Amino acid sequence: xxxxxxxxxRGEIALRIIKACNELNIKTISIYSEADxxxxxxxxxxxxxYVGKSQPSESYLNIDKIIDIANKTSVEAIxxxxxxxxxxxxxxxxxxxxxxxxxxxxxxxxxxxxxxLKTRSLLEKSGISVIPSYDKLITSxxxxxxxxxxxxxxxxxxxxxxxxxxxxxxxxxxxxxxxVFHFAEKESIxxxxxxxxxxxxxxxxxxxIEFQIMSDKFNNFIHLGERECSIQRRFQKLIEFTPSIIMxxxxxxxxxxxxxxxxxxxxYVNLGTVEFLVDMNKNFYFIEVNPRLxxxxxxxxxxxxxxxxxxxxxxxxxxxxxLQQSDISLNGAAVECRINAEDPFNEFIxxxxxxxxxxxxxxxxxxxxSYLSENFEIPLFYDSLIAxxxxxxxxxxxAVIKMRNALNQFLIYGIQTTIPFHKYVLSDENFINGNINTxxxxxxxxxxxxxxxxxxxxxxxxxxxxxxxxxxxxxKPSDKLKSNKISNWRKYANNYGADS
Amino acid sequence: xxxxxxSGHNKYNLEIHKxxxxxxxxxxxxxxxxxxxxxNKDYSxxxxxxxxxxxxxxxxxxxDHKQICVNIQNYVFTFNVGNVSTINLTNNTVDxxxxxxxxxxxxxxVPGKISEICVKVGQNVKKGDQLMIIESMKxxxxxxxxxxxxxxxxxxxxxxxxxxxxxLMVIETKILKEN
Numbered sequence: 029x030x031x032x033x034x035x036x037x038r039g040e041i042a043l044r045i046i047k048a049c050n051e052l053n054i055k056t057i058s059i060y061s062e063a064d065x066x067x068x069x070x071x072x073x074x075x076x077x078y079v080g081k082s083q084p085s086e087s088y089l090n091i092d093k094i095i096d097i098a099n100k101t102s103v104e105a106i107x108x109x110x111x112x113x114x115x116x117x118x119x120x121x122x123x124x125x126x127x128x129x130x131x132x133x134x135x136x137x138x139x140x141x142x143x144x145l146k147t148r149s150l151l152e153k154s155g156i157s158v159i160p161s162y163d164k165l166i167t168s169x170x171x172x173x174x175x176x177x178x179x180x181x182x183x184x185x186x187x188x189x190x191x192x193x194x195x196x197x198x199x200x201x202x203x204x205x206x207x208v209f210h211f212a213e214k215e216s217i218x219x220x221x222x223x224x225x226x227x228x229x230x231x232x233x234x235x236x237i238e239f240q241i242m243s244d245k246f247n248n249f250i251h252l253g254e255r256e257c258s259i260q261r262r263f264q265k266l267i268e269f270t271p272s273i274i275m276x277x278x279x280x281x282x283x284x285x286x287x288x289x290x291x292x293x294x295x296y297v298n299l300g301t302v303e304f305l306v307d308m309n310k311n312f313y314f315i316e317v318n319p320r321l322x323x324x325x326x327x328x329x330x331x332x333x334x335x336x337x338x339x340x341x342x343x344x345x346x347x348x349x350x351l352q353q354s355d356i357s358l359n360g361a362a363v364e365c366r367i368n369a370e371d372p373f374n375e376f377i378x379x380x381x382x383x384x385x386x387x388x389x390x391x392x393x394x395x396x397x398s399y400l401s402e403n404f405e406i407p408l409f410y411d412s413l414i415a416x417x418x419x420x421x422x423x424x425x426x427a428v429i430k431m432r433n434a435l436n437q438f439l440i441y442g443i444q445t446t447i448p449f450h451k452y453v454l455s456d457e458n459f460i461n462g463n464i465n466t467x468x469x470x471x472x473x474x475x476x477x478x479x480x481x482x483x484x485x486x487x488x489x490x491x492x493x494x495x496x497x498x499x500x501x502x503x504k505p506s507d508k509l510k511s512n513k514i515s516n517w518r519k520y521a522n523n524y525g526a527d528s
Numbered sequence: 529x530x531x532x533x534x535s536g537h538n539k540y541n542l543e544i545h546k547x548x549x550x551x552x553x554x555x556x557x558x559x560x561x562x563x564x565x566x567x568n569k570d571y572s573x574x575x576x577x578x579x580x581x582x583x584x585x586x587x588x589x590x591x592d593h594k595q596i597c598v599n600i601q602n603y604v605f606t607f608n609v610g611n612v613s614t615i616n617l618t619n620n621t622v623d624x625x626x627x628x629x630x631x632x633x634x635x636x637x638v639p640g641k642i643s644e645i646c647v648k649v650g651q652n653v654k655k656g657d658q659l660m661i662i663e664s665m666k667x668x669x670x671x672x673x674x675x676x677x678x679x680x681x682x683x684x685x686x687x688x689x690x691x692x693x694x695x696l697m698v699i700e701t702k703i704l705k706e707n
Contacts, residue, residue: 215668218643218663219666369665371604374637375669377637377638377664377669378638378640378664378665378667378669379638380638380639380640380664380665380692381692384572384573384574384587384599385574385587408639408640408664408665409665409666410665410666411665411666412665412667438602439585439601439602440602441574441585441586441587441599442587442589442599443599443604444599444602444603444604445602447602448602448603451602482603483537485603486537486538487538489600489601489603489605490536490537490538490540490605491538491540491556492579492584492600493536493586493598493600493605493607494534494536494540494542494556494607495540495542495554495556495561495563495579496575496577496584496586496588496598496600497532497534497588497596497598497607497609498532498534498542498544498554499544499552499554499563499565499575499577500568500573500575500588500596501530501532502530502544502546502552503550503565503568503575
């Protein structure tokens with residue numbers, strides 16, 4: 029087993045990897061940008077090194093600097109986490125050139141999986157049904173118009189360089205093409221410094237189901253069951269759970285075998301995720317392979333009892349997987365809610381600011397993956413995920429009840445988070461009955477219903493908030509504002525009376 | 529005894545009597561609430577109290593002299609404090625009829641970098657028109673106009689960093705003429 033590891037990432041996933049390393053007695057080296065100087069994950073690493081300014085390109089995407097730190101500290105391996113450099117084949121190659129183990133598939137597999145069109149045609153040839161798309165790289169508006177007309181609207185414009193739901197745009201008709209392309213082009217230049225898109229047919233009312241796969245250098249391939257990730261907003265996953273309500277043992281074996289076949293076709297080594305869209309007739313269409321750890325990996329860990337990070341480290345160290353397909357049993361159900369620093373009442377606008385205080389739900393069967401800390405200023409430069417709440421139950425309903433209780437007790441003060449959104453979805457009948465698909469939030473007008481539900485609660489909670497505000501001013505000593513203001517309030521009360 | 533007026537979705541006119549140290553009686557209309565402060569260390573923005581024996585906690589932030597934000601049970605309430613008729617100047621509080629308000633300020637709802645300014649000074653804008661785009665946390669937040677009017681001031685430049693609630697531009701509503 030490797031003895032030292034550099035984590036080329038930040039936040040909750042850096043912390044998660046550190047925890048796995050602690051159990052394996054692996055020395056951990058963490059890196060931080062200017063904005064992360066006070067981030068909590070750093071306290072848990074054995075050594076920490078400054079990597080650069082806050083912009084990702086200067087820090088967590090800065091390959092030369094990261095390799096430099098790895099060489100100076102003579103670490104044996106680098107774990108890229110998810111996002112940032114996790115799917116970057118040049119980075120994986122550079123690690124190998126510097127005699128550092130890259131914890132993940134090697135650079136040729138990363139490159140293949142990154143080229144989504146190539147992966148698809150390869151798998152299609154091996155007999156796997158794939159999502160209808162057009163095998164041509166798009167770099168101009170003209171290309172886009174031609175191909176969209178051929179496939180037929182609605183279509184999805186996807187960045188070749190994107191991933192994790194970033195850089196995907198829906199085009200409903202020809203009129204929208206120009207605006208969408210202009211926007212996507214700009215975004216692509218900001219994010220990737222280059223443009224390159226492809227188009228695929230947009231399937232409505234489908235489920236997004238993915239399979240966790242695992243393989244080693246000794247040609248062992250197994251899958252760890254599925255994750256249902258249909259609850260999405262603008263292609264960003266918000267809630268994931270396992271097992272999927274449409275799954276039974278026969279179907280799981282069948283699709284699991286397809287996922288394994290895909291991994292074999294690609295000569296895949298290490299952990300990965302095979303993503304499918306599933307229509308109402310339970311037809312599975314392959315979309316892509318994510319050659320890295322997923323944000324939602326904990327739900328698989330909860331039902332299988334297998335630590336996926338330890339497995340990654342084990343495989344990367346060159347060992348054989350100590351499990352066989354028949355050893356994998358899925359026990360109960362698990363749900364994950366992604367808590368983002370976003371305002372669900374206001375178009376999910378990112379909320380920067382200070383987390384003044386928080387109360388964690390200390391409940392049985394609740395797991396929190398987070399890097400929250402008191403008085404932590406959330407940096408603007410990275411994604412808005414601040415915590416993942418994961419619950420386990422003996423079935424889906426039980427896991428949902430536990431999640432509802434957990435979220436009721438999870439209080440974050442200082443910024444608006446997506447907790448109210450999750451609480452509403454968990455109480456929605458369609459969600460509970462498993463009547464969901466990737467258009468769930470739009471089809472069932474979830475955001476409007478959440479706002480309505482909130483309005484019903486206003487009379488009580490807002491009154492409490494007003495009382496607390498009064499007490500706040502009352503208890504605030506020698507405040508100039510207060511003395512000025514009181515006369516105004518008195519004046520107002522005198523002039524207008526105390527109507528409310 | 530002090531009076532306070534907080535207007536959010538509804539208006540709350542509070543009359544607060546201090547009964548003992550850290551004990552208060554709050555009157556709203558005819559209802560009375562007894563409030564005990566459990567924690568408000570150094571008079572910070574975190575307060576936890578008992579209201580009629582039920583525990584509540586919140587974090588309060590003063591946005592400016594006239595607006596405060598109360599974060600309670602994972603919800604954020606914004607209140608205008610004091611005499612409402614003089615403070616309808618921000619897009620959160622602007623009067624719906626447009627008539628009473630000669631201009632309003634567009635404040636940044638999100639800190640970040642200005643990636644595009646879509647309007648010019650003197651340009652007429654309608655409710656819903658895109659004013660600018662702010663890049664934050666790898667996402668782009670589109671700032672739209674909440675009102676009809678014309679741009680009288682733009683207070684930021686392209687590519688500049690803005691903080692939360694920073695003044696972005698001023699829209700005047702009274703001289704709007706239909707094109």
